[in-house]
């Protein structure tokens with residue numbers, strides 16, 4: 001297949017009208033270039049919402065931790081204390097009322113955060129579909145509970161507000177679906193569940209709601225051949241109505257994370273702290289403990305603005321996107337502390353967005369906790385799929401994310417090589433900052449800026465222009481250090497990672 005080269009040529013001539021024909025095998029699927037909107041967007045909002053939002057207790061995995069192989073004692077106690085004997089998980093569904101749900105309010109909150117894409121759960125592992133699926137009889141948001149097409153209404157509101165892409169999360173497996181159990185008991189030699197549920201549901205979702213993102217999950221117990229992932233993606237990328245713009249993550253079968261997909265999501269809250277050449281995503285929670293909106297959440301559980309900007313900076317400087325989860329309540333609201341925190345991120349991005357959207361990693365990713373992104377003054381003749389920008393004195397603009405106020409107001413940046421023409425400025429603040437070279441690196445005095453002039457109380461961006469031309473390949477550097485394999489796979493994972501399937505949080 002010569003697909004990649006062909007697409008590249010066509011897109012350089014900016015007449016990308018046709019799409020390639022992809023074959024149902026990873027080799028062919030892997031040649032598809034990443035639709036450029038996704039890398040440019042950098043920041044999206046995730047939303048976990050479903051029947052688990054009714055108990056809203058402990059975890060979105062409530063049902064599994066209640067009725068699964070190792071029940072959680074807290075959940076057993078909670079059910080015994082608060083519900084009549086015989087109350088089933090299905091009895092929660094009519095209580096998923098969403099009577100206060102206004103999709104326009106959701107869209108406004110998403111927009112206020114500065115996010116460029118929105119990813120609500122279309123179907124979580126509980127199997128309840130937030131759209132009227134023909135393959136989920138009486139276990140969907142129109143037949144029971146809200147009696148509304150939540151996905152359809154959200155899509156319309158999000159696209160209506162402009163500037164935000166719409167897609168959804170979709171769980172391949174369902175914990176307690178009997179068809180799935182039967183296939184599993186047969187060691188996945190039969191595919192009844194896939195043929196009758198998951199596959200037709202994905203086709204139904206794509207045809208009816210034309211997503212720009214399909215965020216697959218719940219794949220890990222069975223191989224991609226069981227899920228028919230290659231066949232599905234070949235259709236999605238070639239013949240589906242979203243063939244041109246859709247992006248997908250990497251959860252398409254056991255053992256495949258970090259191997260295939262438009263972007264890699266690895267494990268939840270993936271934050272490697274170094275560059276990865278394939279586009280990746282850090283999906284994390286606004287509430288440190290929960291994907292759903294928990295009724296036991298306290299203010300201290302919610303990430304601070306500084307923590308969120310730190311995650312954004314660490315992620316985008318290493319070629320990732322940040323997908324930040326803000327779930328909804330059973331009655332259809334986004335709670336005020338989420339709304340407020342998201343609008344704080346948006347206010348920060350309104351000043352500093354120049355350092356975020358449409359940037360690329362730089363040749364250096366960070367100096368301690370100062371993280372870098374970059375832009376080129378001219379992108380003439382530059383490969384749009386380049387992983388990072390080269391450092392050229394004339395052409396490269398570097399943004400330094402300062403996440404802690406430095407001692408005595410003096411920032412020391414070993415990776416910054418100053419020339420006589422170097423200019424430094426804090427975004428959102430007029431006037432040049434002095435930059436001098438020292439043995440330890442460039443020194444930028446930000447104490448010159450008066451307290452009342454500071455555009456933020458918690459995180460700042462310094463724009464640096466005309467730094468010395470420097471040749472350095474950060475990907476090769478990571479390969480040499482043994483942090484990346486020669487084909488770019490990360491070998492050092494941070495200990496923060498967890499996979500929600502393996503922990504009761």
Ligand SMILES: *[C@@H]1O[C@H](CO)[C@@H](O)[C@H](O)[C@H]1NC(C)=O
Pocket residue numbers: 187
């Ligand atoms: C199940 O299938 C896998 C993969 O085909 C195989 O390696 C394994 O031995 C099978 N297990 C049983 C119990 O049949």
Ligand SMILES: *[C@@H]1O[C@H](CO)[C@@H](O)[C@H](O)[C@H]1NC(C)=O
Pocket residue numbers: 272273274366367368369
């Ligand atoms: C960049 O950050 C990583 C991860 O936090 C750290 O291990 C590394 O030492 C930092 N690099 C520099 C040059 O400060």
